Amino acid sequence: xxxxxxxxxxxxxxxxxxxxxxxxxxxxxxxxxxxxxxxxxxxxxxxxxxxxxxxxxxxxxxxxxxxxxxxxxxxxxxxxxxxxxxxxxxxxxxxxxxxxxxxxxxxxxxxxxxxxxxxxxxxxxxxxxxxxxxxxxxxxxxxxxxxxxxxxxxxxxxxxxxxxxxxxxxxxxxxxxxxxxxxxxxxxxxxxxxxxxxxxxxxxxxxxxxxxxxxxxxxxxxxxxxxxxxxxxxxxxxxxxxxxxxxxxxxxxxxxxxxxxxxxxxxxxxxxxxxxxxxxxxxxxxxxxxxxxxxxxxxxx
Amino acid sequence: xxxxxxxxxxxxxxxxxxxxxxxxxxxxxxxxxxxxxxxxxxxxxxxxxxxxxxxxxxxxxxxxxxxxxxxxxxxxxxxxxxxxxxxxxxxxxxxxxxxxxxxxxxxxxxxxxxxxxxxxxxxxxxxxxxxxxxxxxxxxxxxxxxxxxxxxxxxxxxxxxxxxxxxxxxxxxxxxxxxxxxxxxxxxxxxxxxxxxxxxxxxxxxxxxxxxxxxxxxxxxxxxxxxxxxxxxxxxxxxxxxxxxxxxxxxxxxxxxxxxxxxxxxxxxxxxxxxxxxxxxxxxxxxxxxxxxxxxxxxxx
Numbered sequence: 001x002x003x004x005x006x007x008x009x010x011x012x013x014x015x016x017x018x019x020x021x022x023x024x025x026x027x028x029x030x031x032x033x034x035x036x037x038x039x040x041x042x043x044x045x046x047x048x049x050x051x052x053x054x055x056x057x058x059x060x061x062x063x064x065x066x067x068x069x070x071x072x073x074x075x076x077x078x079x080x081x082x083x084x085x086x087x088x089x090x091x092x093x094x095x096x097x098x099x100x101x102x103x104x105x106x107x108x109x110x111x112x113x114x115x116x117x118x119x120x121x122x123x124x125x126x127x128x129x130x131x132x133x134x135x136x137x138x139x140x141x142x143x144x145x146x147x148x149x150x151x152x153x154x155x156x157x158x159x160x161x162x163x164x165x166x167x168x169x170x171x172x173x174x175x176x177x178x179x180x181x182x183x184x185x186x187x188x189x190x191x192x193x194x195x196x197x198x199x200x201x202x203x204x205x206x207x208x209x210x211x212x213x214x215x216x217x218x219x220x221x222x223x224x225x226x227x228x229x230x231x232x233x234x235x236x237x238x239x240x241x242x243x244x245x246x247x248x249x250x251x252x253x254x255x256x257x258x259x260x261x262x263x264x265x266x267x268x269x270x271x272x273x274x275x276x277x278x279x280x281x282x283x284x285x286x287x288x289x290x291x292x293x294x295x296x297x298x299x300x301x
Numbered sequence: 302x303x304x305x306x307x308x309x310x311x312x313x314x315x316x317x318x319x320x321x322x323x324x325x326x327x328x329x330x331x332x333x334x335x336x337x338x339x340x341x342x343x344x345x346x347x348x349x350x351x352x353x354x355x356x357x358x359x360x361x362x363x364x365x366x367x368x369x370x371x372x373x374x375x376x377x378x379x380x381x382x383x384x385x386x387x388x389x390x391x392x393x394x395x396x397x398x399x400x401x402x403x404x405x406x407x408x409x410x411x412x413x414x415x416x417x418x419x420x421x422x423x424x425x426x427x428x429x430x431x432x433x434x435x436x437x438x439x440x441x442x443x444x445x446x447x448x449x450x451x452x453x454x455x456x457x458x459x460x461x462x463x464x465x466x467x468x469x470x471x472x473x474x475x476x477x478x479x480x481x482x483x484x485x486x487x488x489x490x491x492x493x494x495x496x497x498x499x500x501x502x503x504x505x506x507x508x509x510x511x512x513x514x515x516x517x518x519x520x521x522x523x524x525x526x527x528x529x530x531x532x533x534x535x536x537x538x539x540x541x542x543x544x545x546x547x548x549x550x551x552x553x554x555x556x557x558x559x560x561x562x563x564x565x566x567x568x569x570x571x572x573x574x575x576x577x578x579x580x581x582x583x584x585x586x587x588x589x590x591x592x593x594x595x596x597x598x599x600x601x602x
Contacts, residue, residue: 017363018407020371021379028370056402060361062318069329070321078322078532093429097401100394101357105534106319123424128394231379233406 001044001151001187003214003301006051006061007036008293010220010269011094013057022230023275032275035295036061037094038196038267040216041068041083042185042301047148048084052183052194058098064296081106085147087139088112089155089181090197091119103128109147111139113155113181141181150188151301155181156208159200161241180241185301190214192301196267199241201254209258214301216293217251218242219265219272222281227271245274245285252288266293302345302452302488304515304602307352307362307369308337309594311497311521311570312395314358323531324576333576336596337362338395339497339568341517342369342384343486343602348449349385353484353495359399365597382407386448388440389413390456390482391498392420404429410448412440414456414482442482451489452602456482457509460501462542481542486602491515493602497568500542502555510559515602517594518552519543520566520573523582528572546575546586553589567594 007013014035015024026032036057043049049068055061062068067082074080085108088095099120102108110117110129117136120126139145144154160180182195182205192214198205209215221227221237224244228234237244244250245265255263265274265285273281274292285292308314315336316325327333337358344350350369356362363369368383375381386409389396400421403409411418411430418437421427440446445455461481483496483506493515499506510516522528522538525545529535538545545551546566556564566575566586574582575593586593 012405013360015364016405017360017402018371018382018405019380020373020375024371025373025379034364056357056360059314059318059358063316063335070319070325072321072326074321078326079320079534081319093401093404093426097398097426100398101318103394104313104317104319119425123426124420125394125398125424125426233380 001042001047001301002067002298003185003192004041004065004067005266005293005295005297006039006041006065007055007057008266008268008295008297009035009037010267011037011092012270013037014268014270014275016270019232019270022232022271023273024270026276033294039098040194041065042151043082043084043148044150045082047150048082050147050151050153051083051086053089053095053196054086054098054102055094056097059101061295079104079106081108083108085109085111087147087153087155087183088116089183090160091116096120099126099129102134105130105133107133110134110136111145111147112136113140114138152186154184154186156184158182158195158198158205159202160197161199184208184212187301190301192216194266197241198243199238200243201249201251206254209255209260212258213261214299215260215263216266217263219245219268219274219292221269222246222272222274226273227269230271232271246281252285252290256288262291262299263289264291264293268292302343302348302602303368303599304486304493305342305366305368306567306594306596306598307340307342307366308356308358309567309569309596309598310336310338311568312338312393313571314338315569315571315576317571320533320571323533323572324574325571327577334595340399341495342366343452344383344385344449345451346383348451349383351448351452351454352384352387354390354396354497355387355399355403356395357398360402362596363402380405380407382409384409386410386412388448388454388456388484389417390484391461392417397421400427400430403435406431406434408434411435411437412446412448413437414441415439453487455485455487457485459483459496459499459506460503461498462500485509485513488602491602493517495567498542499544500539501544502550502552507555510556510561513559514562515600516561516564517567518564520546520569520575520593522570523547523573523575527574528570531572533572547582553586553591557589563592563600564590565592565594569593
C-alpha cells in the first residue's frame with residue numbers, strides 16, 4: 001500500500017499565478033521545480049486509490065501520476081479509473097474545486113463531513129457530478145471507513161477556521177466549526193497522519209501523533225509574518241489558520257519527542273523558504289529530523 | 302497583437318482523466334502530446350492580455366505561457382499579472398471553473414452575458430474572487446468592449462444549448478438560451494472569430510465568417526456518432542450542441558467559399574481523429590484548407 005503525494009504546495013501552488021516574489025520567483029526563473037496544490041492518493045494497483053482532497057490541479061496531477069491513469073483492457077471498457085473514492089477534509093476551494101475535473105459519468109464515492117458536502121450541494125456547478133454515478137457519504141469525525149481493502153481512514157477534528165469564502169457569513173472568530181480535519185490512515189502495519197491545516201497542536205493531537213509512524217503536517221509558513229515580510233499579502237499564518245513551523249508552539253518544538261519514522265511538511269506555501277534547499281529554514285527543518293514533500297513523492301505505508 | 306491558444310482541447314482535455322480509448326490512448330502511450338481545455342488569450346506585452354474563457358486548466362496554462370507570467374520589477378509590487386480581463390462566452394464548467402484559479406486579491410475584470418454572470422454569482426464558491434478586486438461587467442451580444450487598447454471584442458449569439466448541469470432545470474430542448482456565444486476580435490488590421498460551440502451554421506453566422514480573416518471553429522467531433530463508435534459515451538455531437546466537422550451542414554462543407562486567411566479547428570474532443578496527423582480525418586481537413594489548434598499556438602492578429 002502506497003501513499004503518493006499528488007501535490008505538495010499550499011493553495012495557489014508553486015509558483016502562484018500572480019506572484020513574482022517569494023519562492024514563486026525561483027520557479028519562474030527555473031531554479032526550483034513547480035509544485036501543484038496539496039493532495040495525496042493512497043492505494044495500490046490491486047485495490048485502486050483513494051484521493052484525499054481534490055485540488056484545483058487534479059487533472060494535471062492525474063496526468064503526471066501513472067498509478068492514476070485509466071487502464072487498457074479494462075472489464076468496464078475504455079472509460080475507467082483506478083480512483084475509487086475522494087475524501088474531503090474541508091470545504092476550501094483548494095480541496096474541493098478539483099471535483100469538477102472528475103465529471104464524465106464515472107462512478108466513484110465522495111466522503112466528507114456533512115458541512116463540506118452541504119457546500120458542494122449548495123453550489124450548482126458541482127451538479128456535473130451525476131449522482132447516478134457519484135455517491136456522497138457523510139463522514140463524521142471518529143467514524144472509520146474502508147473505501148478500498150487493506151486500509152482504514154478516520155477523520156479527526158483539528159483546530160482551524162472556516163473557508164475564506166464563507167468567512168463573511170460565518171464570522172472569522174468562530175473557532176473550529178468542523179470545517180478543518182486531519183485524516184488518519186491505518187494499514188495492517190502502519191499509521192499515517194495527513195494534516196494540511198492546523199492552527200494549534202493541543203494535547204489530544206499530540207497524543208495522536210505520538211502513536212503514528214508517518215506524518216504529513218501543515219507546512220504553510222515557516223515564520224508567522226513571512227508573507228508580509230515578502231510583500232505577498234497582509235495575512236499572517238495564524239490569521240489563515242496555520243501554525244508557523246518555527247514558532248515555540250509550532251510542529252518542530254511541539255513534536256520533537258514523537259518517535260515518527262518519517263515526518264514531512266506538506267501544504268507548503270509559495271512564501272515558505274523551506275522549498276529552497278539552500279536556505280537556513282530548510283537546514284533548520286532537516287536538522288530537526290523533518291523533510292519536505294514534493295509532487296510525485298511515494299512511500300509505503 | 303497576438304492570439305495565443307492556451308488550450309485546444311474540448312471539455313475533459315486530451316487525454317481525458319478516465320478514458321483509455323480514442324485519442325486519449327495515443328497520449329497515455331506517448332504517441333501524441335497532451336492538450337489542455339479550450340481557452341485563448343489575446344494581447345501583447347505592452348497592453349496586457351484578455352483571456353477568453355477560464356478553463357479548469359487555467360493555472361497550468363498560465364504556467365506554460367510565458368506571456369502570462371507575472372513580471373519582476375513591476376510598479377504594483379511582486380503580486381501582479383498581465384491578465385487584464387476574462388471574457389466568458391458561456392457558463393459551462395469548462396469555461397468558468399478556471400476562475401477559481403484567479404483568486405488571491407488580484408484586480409482584473411470579468412465580462413460575460415448576464416445569464417453567465419448569474420450562474421457564477423449563484424455559486425458561493427466563486428466568492429473567492431473578492432469583488433473589491435474583481436469587477437464583473439455584463440456583456441450582451443452586439444455590445445463592443447475594449448478591455449485593452451488596440452483591440453475590440455464583441456459577443457454574438459450562436460445556436461447552442463444550455464450547460465449540462467442546468468439541462469435538468471431548463472430542459473434540453475430549450476434551444477438557444479443565450480448561453481452559447483462566439484466572439485469577434487477586431488484589431489486595426491484584422492478580424493478573428495472564436496467559436497468553440499456551434500450547433501448550426503445559419504445564414505447570419507455564414508455572413509459574419511465571410512468577412513473574417515482568422516477563424517477558430519468548434520472542432521469537437523469529426524463524425525456525429527464517433528463517441529458511441531469508440532465506446533466513449535452515448536451522446537452524439539449534435540446532442541452536445543456541436544456540429545460534426547464532416548457533416549453536409551458542417552464547417553468544411555458550409556464554409557468552403559469563405560476567403561479566410563487561416564481557419565483552424567479548436568475545442569477538439571479526445572474522440573476526434575483529427576488530433577492524429579496520420580488519420581484520414583486529419584488529411585481530409587488539411588485538404589479542405591483547415592488546420593488544428595494546439596496548446597501554445599501563437600499568431601498575429
